[in-house]
Each structure stands twice: as C-alpha cells, then as structure tokens.
Amino acid sequence: MVxxxxxxxxxxxxxxxxxxxxxxxxxxxxxxxxxxxxxTRSAREGEIPGVTYFFKTHAEFEQMMKRGDLLEWAQVYxxxxxxPRGPIEERLEQGYNVVLEIEMQGAAQVKQQFPxxxxxxxxxxxxxxxxxxxxxxxxETQATFNERFGSVEQELARMSEYDYVVVNDTVEAAVERxxxxxxxxxxxxPRHLDYYHNLMKGAY
Amino acid sequence: MVxxxxxxxxxxxxxxxxxxxxxxxxxxxxxxxxxxxxxTRSAREGEIPGVTYFFKTHAEFEQMMKRGDLLEWAQVYxxxxxxPRGPIEERLEQGYNVVLEIEMQGAAQVKQQFPxxxxxxxxxxxxxxxxxxxxxxxxETQATFNERFGSVEQELARMSEYDYVVVNDTVEAAVERxxxxxxxxxxxxPRHLDYYHNLMKGAY
Numbered sequence: 001m002v003x004x005x006x007x008x009x010x011x012x013x014x015x016x017x018x019x020x021x022x023x024x025x026x027x028x029x030x031x032x033x034x035x036x037x038x039x040t041r042s043a044r045e046g047e048i049p050g051v052t053y054f055f056k057t058h059a060e061f062e063q064m065m066k067r068g069d070l071l072e073w074a075q076v077y078x079x080x081x082x083x084p085r086g087p088i089e090e091r092l093e094q095g096y097n098v099v100l101e102i103e104m105q106g107a108a109q110v111k112q113q114f115p116x117x118x119x120x121x122x123x124x125x126x127x128x129x130x131x132x133x134x135x136x137x138x139x140e141t142q143a144t145f146n147e148r149f150g151s152v153e154q155e156l157a158r159m160s161e162y163d164y165v166v167v168n169d170t171v172e173a174a175v176e177r178x179x180x181x182x183x184x185x186x187x188x189x190p191r192h193l194d195y196y197h198n199l200m201k202g203a204y
Numbered sequence: 205m206v207x208x209x210x211x212x213x214x215x216x217x218x219x220x221x222x223x224x225x226x227x228x229x230x231x232x233x234x235x236x237x238x239x240x241x242x243x244t245r246s247a248r249e250g251e252i253p254g255v256t257y258f259f260k261t262h263a264e265f266e267q268m269m270k271r272g273d274l275l276e277w278a279q280v281y282x283x284x285x286x287x288p289r290g291p292i293e294e295r296l297e298q299g300y301n302v303v304l305e306i307e308m309q310g311a312a313q314v315k316q317q318f319p320x321x322x323x324x325x326x327x328x329x330x331x332x333x334x335x336x337x338x339x340x341x342x343x344e345t346q347a348t349f350n351e352r353f354g355s356v357e358q359e360l361a362r363m364s365e366y367d368y369v370v371v372n373d374t375v376e377a378a379v380e381r382x383x384x385x386x387x388x389x390x391x392x393x394p395r396h397l398d399y400y401h402n403l404m405k406g407a408y
Contacts, residue, residue, distance in 0.1 A: 180383070187385060
C-alpha cells in the first residue's frame with residue numbers, strides 16, 4: 001500500500017515570493033506536485049494557461065463553485081482564485097506530496113477541510129524588501145501597490161494560524177527549509193503507526 | 205538577543221543505534237552540543253570518562269539525585285544513568301541546540317519537565333536487524349540479550365509519546381532526517397513570534 005502524500009500549503013503576504021519558491025521546490029523534488037489553480041484574472045506576460053493557472057471566465061468559475069469542484073476559493077481584489085479538488089485528492093492517494101500555493105483567505109479554508117495539512121507561512125526578510133519586490137513587479141499600479149502594502153501588517157499577524165514560518169531571505173535558503181519541513185513531517189509519529197504495526201507483524 | 209536553542213531528545217529501543225547516529229550528527233552540526241550523561245556502569249573498552257560518560261559510583265550518583273542536579277535519571281538493569289541539568293540549561297541559553305541521547309525511562313521524565321523539547325524515537329529498520337545489532341555488540345551476555353530483546357515490543361509501543369520517528373536504515377539517512385527535523389523545528393511558528401514583533405517595529 002502506498003503511503004498517502006502530504007498536502008503542503010504555502011501562503012503568506014503578497015510579494016513574499018511564493019511563486020518563485022514553489023517553482024524551485026518542484027524542480028528539486030520530482031515527487032512533488034504543484035497544484036494548478038483556477039483564476040478569473042487576466043494572464044500576465046509569460047503565463048501559460050493550464051500550467052501557471054487555468055484561466056476561467058467569471059461565469060465558468062461560479063459554475064465550479066456551485067458544483068463543489070473547488071477545495072477552496074477566494075476573491076482577491078476583483079478576481080476569483082480557486083483550487084480544483086479532484087486532482088489533489090488523486091495525487092495524494094498516489095503518494096505524491098502536493099503543494100498548494102495560495103492566498104491567505106484560501107489557506108484558511110483549506111485548514112478547515114484539511115487540518116492535517118502542513119501549513120507554511122512564507123515571509124519576506126524585511127518590510128523594505130517586501131516594498132522593493134512589490135515595486136519590482138512592474139504589473140502593479142500605484143493604487144494596487146498601496147492596497148497590497150497596507151494589508152501586510154494585518155497579514156503578518158495571521159502567522160499563528162500556520163505550522164511553520166519560512167523567511168524568504170534567498171530562494172535557495174527558503175527552499176532548503178521547505179524541503180527539511182517536508183522530510184520532518186514525513187517522520188511525524190502518526191505517519192509511522194502503520195509502519196509500527198507491520199514491524200510487529202514481522203513484515204520487515 | 206540570542207535565540208534559545210532546541211532541546212532534542214533521542215531515544216528508542218536498545219540496539220536502535222542511538223549512539224552512532226548522535227555521534228555522526230554532532231560531526232555534521234558544529235552548533236550542536238551532545239549532553240554527556242552520568243552512569244554507574246563500568247566503562248566499556250574505548251569509552252573515555254567525561255566524553256562518553258561521567259562514570260560515578262552509586263554513592264556519588266545518589267548524592268546528585270538528592271541535590272536535584274539531574275534533569276532525569278533512570279535505573280536500567282542494575283545501573284543508574286542520568287543527565288546533569290546545569291550544562292544543558294547553560295548551552296540552551298547560549299543558543300546551542302542540545303541533544304540528549306537517553307533511555308526511554310529518562311525521555312519520559314524529560315518530557316514532563318520540557319514538553320517543548322523535540323522528541324525523536326529512533327527505531328531499527330526490522331526486528332531481525334535489531335537482533336543482529338544486539339548480538340554484534342560483543343559485550344552482551346545471552347541473559348542480557350534475552351532481557352533486552354524481550355522488551356522491544358513494549359518499547360516500540362511507546363512511539364506515540366514522541367514527536368518524530370526516525371528509521372535507522374543507514375546512519376547517513378537517519379542523520380539526514382534528524383538534521384531536517386532540527387531545521388523544521390527552527391521554523392516552527394512559536395519560535396518566530398519575536399521575529400514578527402521585531403519585523404513590525406522595523407528592526408529588519
């Protein structure tokens with residue numbers, strides 16, 4: 001019997017670097033599957049439909065919500081973001097670790113349905129660095145920047161809803177910490193009770 | 205202010221390989237301090253007083269117990285084993301991670317005093333392998349072997365009192381998992397609340 005995979009939720013303030021860190025993590029861990037979200041926002045330059053996001057119309061997205069096809073969904077600014085439930089359940093059953101890179105509203109919803117998930121809060125090393133990253137992302141208007149930066153303090157206060165905090169000082173260091181968390185979680189006692197029962201039956 | 209170190213308790217059945225694994229861990233992590241225990245048992249060949257153990261007479265050991273100088277102590281077969289409290293508190297305050305390699309009776313005592321410790325249960329990959337290791341340790345008499353092996357089932361059932369299970373299939377793999385656990389624990393949310401408060405004050 002295959003050991004069920006871990007559901008790893010990566011969230012944190014806008015601009016913390018969730019996308020970059022998760023992309024690098026997937027490169028280093030081939031047995032990890034990054035969930036692809038749905039969104040109603042427009043594709044940014046370089047984003048590939050079905051890889052970066054499934055891009056949906058508002059009507060399509062609302063249909064998925066009604067059918068219960070979404071593990072979580074959130075409205076961020078004027079757009080919907082959501083996570084299709086089916087592919088995740090399937091991958092977990094197959095033994096893959098699944099990473100959800102989601103906004104904090106979505107993470108809170110996932111926690112209600114998957115309290116046994118591994119909740120990682122990714123934060124920037126400093127507020128100045130966060131400001132630089134939000135400005136550097138050329139797509140932001142000044143109004144969007146102000147709105148995002150203004151909510152950072154509130155967002156950081158939600159750290160206590162998570163299991164781990166990973167400071168994203170450099171991508172490599174952050175990814176290394178996340179890999180350590182995944183290894184450690186795989187060693188947690190509840191995940192070894194089957195192993196123990198088999199050991200006592202002389203299976204190993 | 206220095207971040208207080210982690211207290212890491214490594215325990216498990218006799219013959220699981222605690223000593224070898226902890227020695228290798230210390231070689232790879234220079235900011236880790238392995239606590240030196242006291243014992244009333246005789247030194248085995250190659251053991252160095254003050255490094256492997258502090259070797260004490262029964263009278264000396266009982267004096268330390270009375271004075272409250274021991275963080276934990278246990279009687280295993282006809283001998284006492286114990287952990288001096290002072291040096292550990294000192295190293296933790298200095299920011300060192302401290303490893304306690306102890307018998308399971310001792311680990312249970314430490315848990316009462318340090319529930320925030322990181323409790324790792326080291327197990328052999330199979331019962332046959334455990335048997336081979338106990339026989340391979342030439343110092344065991346047949347009677348001691350029988351006594352030790354007979355208690356294994358009981359010992360393994362106590363897995364649930366620990367935070368993590370590390371299977372000692374190879375020393376390198378076991379040590380890698382333990383290093384991951386230490387890194388992950390350093391990312392736990394409670395250890396980041398100070399960081400968060402300083403971040404909000406603009407300290408970084």
